[in-house]
Amino acid sequence: MTASTAVRVSVTLLGSFSLRLDGRPVRKWRAGKARSLFQYLLVHRDRVVLRDKLHEVLWPHSDWSPNSSSLKVAMHALRQILQTSPDGTNTSGVRIVHQDFGYALYADGISVDVDEFEAMVEAGRAADKVGDTPRAVAAYRAAMEVYQGDFLPGDSADWIVEQREWCKSLALRALDRLSTEAARVGDFDQLVRWCRRTIELDPYRESAYQMVMSAHGRFGELAAVRRWHDMCTRRLAEELGVRPNQETERAYFAAMRGEGRAAAPLRAVPGPRVVRPHRALAIRDAS
CATH class of the missing domain: 1.10.10.10 (Winged helix-like DNA-binding domain superfamily/Winged helix DNA-binding domain)
Incomplete structure (x- = not known):
């Protein structure tokens, strides 16, 4: 420079x-x-x-x-x-x-993290459009390195909330793409990592629970499968007053039955723990 x-x-x-x-x-x-x-x-x-x-x-x-x-x-x-x-x-x-x-x-000569984050997400989208998966994944990973938490957490002005939700939506799209790609290539460590970050941002996103249960089920870690399912069920019931959808229930029972289980032990998948913010990442309750 x-x-x-x-x-x-x-x-x-x-x-x-x-x-x-x-x-x-x-x-x-x-x-x-x-x-x-x-x-x-x-x-x-x-x-x-x-x-x-x-x-x-x-x-x-x-x-x-x-x-x-x-x-x-x-x-x-x-x-x-x-x-x-x-x-x-x-x-x-x-x-x-x-x-x-x-x-x-x-x-x-100004550098603003929000600009960098949005640029990386857009670079990932552009790479996906031309079928360049490695470049897309690299861009989305870079975006999530920049995304260290909510936009101006703690402030409640309307314009801040709007920008906060916009940034969060971009982060969730990037995480969805990273999780899907990790599942496709069988990188279950990364799959669990991205799903956990997704749940930190959106504790009601059932697709993330489905993927992480399937990952643990592949390794026969049934206790972990049950804990993630219980966490999903409890949050939906206590905070939204709803039950898990059919896809979540199917993923749970399939994992418990051992469908898709690895024939031989592969890499260990880290088990669930109390979900905490990633670095400075703030978990906001749904409004």
Whole structure:
């Protein structure tokens, strides 16, 4: 990477929030809406966001007035944090410009984990379309390395929830593809790994339970099969008030009967344990 394209601004939004300017972490955010303002402008960077829209995002239950000073105060605090002046000059690589009744954020040499994640998922899709399975799998694996948790976990603003669910849907599609490919090639260690990550993200996704039960059943690990089935049944009943579908029940009974069991011992498949977040991965209850 040349000096002109070197990363000056690095932002993490998945699993936790962090901002680094020229390698230095920004740890002190002033009280108020400066951080939320930065996050929204960052996701919508390179385009003008009108003042009334920003007010709606930051103060959703308050009526907006052109004479309101709240946004000005938040913008002043943000510019101080980013070392950015009102005329757009700066020393941090980030510029916030006031134009056309709104604000636009621009950044030189910026790296945002959400962008990288979405690009890797799209690269996997593109490879799948041309039948390049190895390249697709590599892209999906890279995407899941970047995906370290929910988008801005803990925040409940509407725009954040929408982005969070979008990112989660992409992650689940990548995991579905990785699980399917692992099953196809008989890599049962990886199959269980991807299914467990799927269940961490979506504890009601029955297809993941079906695949992991089948994997354990192949090795005759009937106690593990039963534990995964019990976990699926309990979660669906207690949290959604439904029973497992017919496909899940068929997968369970087939695994318990030993259908598809390996003729000779192969690689051991790790048994189920209490499902915990993968690194910073946050498990959200279904709304």
